[in-house]
Amino acid sequence: MTSPHVAIVGGGITGLMLAIGLHARGVSCTIYERASGISETGAGIGLSPNAEVAMQLIDPAVHAAFKSAITPNGEDYFQWVDGYATDKLMYRLHLGKDGFQGGRRSEILQSWAKLLPNSGNIIQFGKELVGLDDKEGRPVTLSFSDGTFATADIVVGCDGVWSRARSLVFGDAYRATYSHQYCFRNVVPTETARAAIGDHRASTRFMYNGHGAHSITYPVAKGAMLNILVVISDPGPWAGSGKSNVENGLVSADSDTANRQTTGKGSRSDAEHAFRDWQACVKGVVSLLPEEPDRWAIFDMLENPVPSYTKGRVVLAGDAAHASGPHLGAGAGFGIEDALLLATLLADVPTGVADSKSLHSALQAYSDVRYERTQWLVQASRDAVDLFQWRDEAKGKDAEAFSREITWRFLKIWNYDMEGMLTEARKLALN
Template identity: 30%
Template sequence: MAHAAIVGAGIGGLTAAVALQRRGWQVTVFERAASLEPVGSGLAVAANALRALDTIGAGDEIRGLSAIQGAGGLRRSDGRWLAKTSTEAVSARNGGDFGVLLRRADLVTALSARLTSGTVRLNTEVTGVDADSGLVTFAGGRTEADLVVGADGIHSPVRSTLFPAHPAPSYSGVTAWRLLVPAPGIPGQAYESWGRGKVFGVMPLAGDTAYCYATDTVPAGGGGGDQSAELRRLFAEWHSPIPELLAAATPERVLRNDVHHLATPLPAMHRGRVALLGDAAHAMTPNLGQGACQAIEDAVVLAHVVGDGETGRLADYTAARLERTSRIVARSAAVCRVTRLRNPLAVRLRDTMTALSWRIAPSRANGAMDEVLGWTPPSA
């Protein structure tokens, strides 16, 4: 039986573990944290990622845990709609497929429950990987694997081992906050609001809960203190229900992170017996909502390529994934740059052009994400 060692038990690593086990692999997942997703946030799983989850038998379960990502759009900070779509339009555009919104922890739990007992080794930090032999060294031991998967996040040590001269992830210019808040009675539509250098997004989840996220154009390295109070200060004058949602936030609910991305694409997503996926391979800004989705795609494509033990085909994995993910990283970064505009005239022009393009050519605006969302997984 072929053995895969996966470094990192995030969404990409867990999806890869499930996909490989379904193909008959013995899998060990090494996770340095003491638990899986101890602090939660929300997540949009777009139609492309749901199709990938369908291939490992998890799609319907995830749909059942989620709210539909249907009606919604883009607003100004005063609440005026710049672009708006309906559930019917989304359904027609995607052939009946919808994305869904759920707690990140719920997706992690659903994936980990599909793994055989003992697959995930928590509190175990990998200290070395050899690409040629597949030797994985970790605190307290070592193991040799036919396939090593680097799913160890944006500051991936596995990536640094494979490509030591490659530029490190760079700061995108924005810091992000994420939080879950109680939201009984909130309208069932997801939207994002843009202001001067700032963004606030609202995603209604199942169970009268909303996932909120925000970004601001600030220097990296800030933080400390009561971040819920900081959010209330930053967005006090924004449209309803943003202030009301933030009023329900407490400091322990708020996650704050500087947003980094891998601006220079890797030369490959593999070397020797090692494959990279997710943020380790193509960390992106969150502006297209595709970070976790691309990690899920990576995982099922990787499992398809290696089959029941064909690790000599990892070049096919790079060929299938590198160009697509590089384009999405670049598109997401371009949107991020637009959200960072602070000059009042530039912001007004941005908002005017966005609203006009939606009114004049709504089908074209609706179809801007077709290439991303229309992806289908490889057949068995």
């Protein structure tokens, strides 16, 4: 008996986690990645406690690699400041010991990529998926823009918010839309940050809230740098222009043209304008942006959710399935949870195409168990940004209401019963 061969489309966080999880369980897989190497920005990312549990269960080496690449927060709290009216601390939520730490994406991904074997071409670069052919009784065929083909028993689309796997299988109607938020990001030397916002504010994770915008800062690069994210509300249509994601290598040249320009050239003056009436510390954060930062549109899957994460022998995971805004810091963590469950279920499938019943049951169990939690995150992220940006000023400014609203959402994300998820899905897969 042999386990199925899995083709993973996309070598971002979700695809890498899945490949490592499958490899650790003896399931053969290949990642097909469009880019020419493991490429992520140097911007920061924080991974929440649930993500750490999932990493441990995928393979303890994943968790160890993550811990070696991240930077401790100065304090084990997420702290929210009224950045608009008072510059006072509104609320602090305990993160658990060493919880929700951040690092530079490029460094975290590189440390994970090292866990895959060099041999066997487990990651194939320059392979942009353009076609899928899933006919019963034959392996699934993937075609790539360079004219080559590959076959597999299962295809997992981990190809992000503009997933080609998703549009090939479910159709173009299930596409991401503009959430009416865009962001600027930067990573600056801690010394520079201290001069602009003071030692304490530069030492640990803070969020600044107020009218129509918010900002998050946290240390990365072992404390040598501060990561800055500034999110601005933008009620109109996305007017991204200039550099498109094609040029960024973020989406393919023949992806959906209307929506793919999700990065444009911005100006620090846009942020200065948005924060013009705010407190000095937030203005200090904004002063740390470059003069012409990239403007990143935030697209999500709220308006056009896919009805299921699987069809035939193709399955979606991570942002391809349920891209959400970054406001609860959980998108990547949910992709890691997806990867854990898929790796577990696929390792249980005894044979390849010959035993399609158990394979389909496994894919359906994955979709059924992941759907509610991940769709909830898409909506919860929109609700959270409303709270952070004082869409309802009374609630935003009221520390008690704010703490109530934000605490239950974070705890729902962080305190997930990962073992329970695995048990439930395994049971479903057997039925």
